[in-house]
Amino acid sequence: MNILLFGITRDIVGRHQLDGEEFKDLSTVGDLRNHLQQKYPDLQKLSSLNIAVNEEMREDSFIISGRDEIALIPPVSGG
């Protein structure tokens, strides 16, 4: 599992990507968000923090697996 970081989440974590090995015991999108927000408290200050699994936004109850491409989606601001 790779976790891609964009925009302000990359600035907060200080990397473009996290190796999912550390997160392999987490089973849902909600668990992953909680874990990351504990580890990087600045993520809690964002207006929103969504998580995409294989390029689709997913709810907290969505089950993640080791083969997924996961991305943190902070508030979008295109246009």
Next chain:
Amino acid sequence: METILEISEHIDPSTVYSELSHPESGGICVFVGAVRGVTKKEKVTSLFFEAYKSMALKEMQKIADEAKEKWNLNKLVMKHAVGKKNIEEPVVIVGASSAHRDDCFKACRFLIDTLKENVPIWKKEFFENDEVWVSSHP
């Protein structure tokens, strides 16, 4: 419906007329978003755009499909720039063509409004002494 979706370093507004022109279209409506040199009375020096490109293109396709369901369109364009952009440079181009103007006007508004809400693209504003990811904090 012919649809052109693009995320790239440079987008060119001068080609959009030919991209949307169609023998059954009597109306072509285009919105071009550009870099504004001031925000909340502060001088902006440049913008930086970053995209989750593969997902952004999928989301743009969903918006295009929804627009096609809602209105009778013959052609549709959605383009967004990434990288550093200076004042007055174009950063987003959306447009549609249709038999009559009502459909393409409404679609064009929907395309830009929904792109800004849903597509995973991020904008950083650079000021003379600061830089800020737009909308990131309440």
